[in-house]
Amino acid sequence: MAIDAEELKGHLDGLLLAVLTGGPLHGYAVIEALKARSGGELALSEGTVYPALHRLEREGLLASEWSSESGRRRRVYSLTRRGERALGERRARWESFAGTIGAVLAA
Secondary structure, eight states: OOOOGGGGTTTHHHHHHHHGGGOOEEHHHHHHHHHHHTTTSOOOOHHHHHHHHHHHHHTTSEEEEEEEETTEEEEEEEEOHHHHHHHHHHHHHHHHHHHHHHHHHHO
């Protein structure tokens, strides 16, 4: 059962930052990395991912530059130092949140 964008509210930014820790990727490669790392559960549309990438860039968490590959221009995104710090904070919040929810559901 694939997870849809609505279920990801509040988590998408952290997921995008995490995918980019492996190095710069163009937008479609980010989408494919999310899908691969989630075992196909996160099959998100360009209409969900691209606006989030642009917002994260405006916030200074990502940087981007144009790249040409096989005659195609693509925007390549990379994590900034500020983005690395934000990812660390999001990971810590996620660990706390998941632990709390897990405790309640297990009871």
